[in-house]
Amino acid sequence: MFHKEGQTIILTTFIIVVGIVLLSEFYIINDWLRWGLQATSVLVLIIILQFFRNPKRSANNLFDEILAPVDGKVVVIEEVLETEYFNDKRLQVSIFMSPFNVHVTRYPISGTIKYSKYHPGKYLVAWHPKSSTDNERTTVVINTPKFGKILYRQIAGAMARRIVNYAEEGESVQQGDDSGFIKFGSRVDLLLPLDCGIAVKLNQKVVGAKTCIATYVDKHEERDFT
Structure with a gap:
């Protein structure tokens, strides 16, 4: 699960990463440059997802x-x-x-x-x-x-x-x-x-x-x- 505060930035980052991956396939001839750019873009997305994760936790509601x-x-x-x-x-x-x-x-x-x-x-x-x-x-x-x-x-x-x-x-x-x-x-x-x-x-x-x-x-x- 991801926190609602990250929904906009996660969606925006995902769209940008997909765009970079697709455009690099058509416009970057050098394989190493293309793969490096794609890998970096995906890594940024993973970091964003990791930061906005929201693990569900249930407390015992103890007053003491x-x-x-x-x-x-x-x-x-x-x-x-x-x-x-x-x-x-x-x-x-x-x-x-x-x-x-x-x-x-x-x-x-x-x-x-x-x-x-x-x-x-x-x-x-x-x-x-x-x-x-x-x-x-x-x-x-x-x-x-x-x-x-x-x-x-x-x-x-x-x-x-x-x-x-x-x-x-x-x-x-x-x-x-x-x-x-x-x-x-x-x-x-x-x-x-x-x-x-x-x-x-x-x-x-x-x-x-x-x-x-x-x-x-x-x-x-x-x-x-x-």
């Missing part, structure tokens, strides 16, 4: 687990001061996506959208410390039954030039459903309550709608920080 919103690698786990919505300290977990990862963004947990805002900005490399606040980005806050409000942020990178966000304030969403798409490499930040249990480590590879990022910790139970 926050799942990875995207495929990628965990590059940040730290306590930060979140200033856009909460204005207090949160645990930040950042996931970097390479151009080879699936770029579908999925809701990390079920709940109700309380906040959804787009911010124009720069296109610093996604791992730059200021990319979370200076780059083009969207911020979404979900109100959940156990964690309270959690925030995730789609952040454009040096190659990304378009962020698609489906979240609308007031709507109820289901864990694992498509929430958007980021084109050509970027990252997603999760801003979570300080008292949740982080279930991933730095440099760990995660799978959207599959890998558990954090778990709910009952405040009445003793927590083990060792």
Whole structure:
């Protein structure tokens, strides 16, 4: 399956590739040049198809687990001061996506959208410390039954030039459903309550709608920080 955000570019690329292959058969006499042009065209089509793939995944809709919103690698786990919505300290977990990862963004947990805002900005490399606040980005806050409000942020990178966000304030969403798409490499930040249990480590590879990022910790139970 391919994501709907890629339908136009996939169709356009396919038409161009077919045109190049057919025209080269009639107008390019040199075999090596003709085969090289055809092979390059087909390779570009394969890369486009690979980038816009959208594997279907079903989440368990667990209210006590926050799942990875995207495929990628965990590059940040730290306590930060979140200033856009909460204005207090949160645990930040950042996931970097390479151009080879699936770029579908999925809701990390079920709940109700309380906040959804787009911010124009720069296109610093996604791992730059200021990319979370200076780059083009969207911020979404979900109100959940156990964690309270959690925030995730789609952040454009040096190659990304378009962020698609489906979240609308007031709507109820289901864990694992498509929430958007980021084109050509970027990252997603999760801003979570300080008292949740982080279930991933730095440099760990995660799978959207599959890998558990954090778990709910009952405040009445003793927590083990060792």
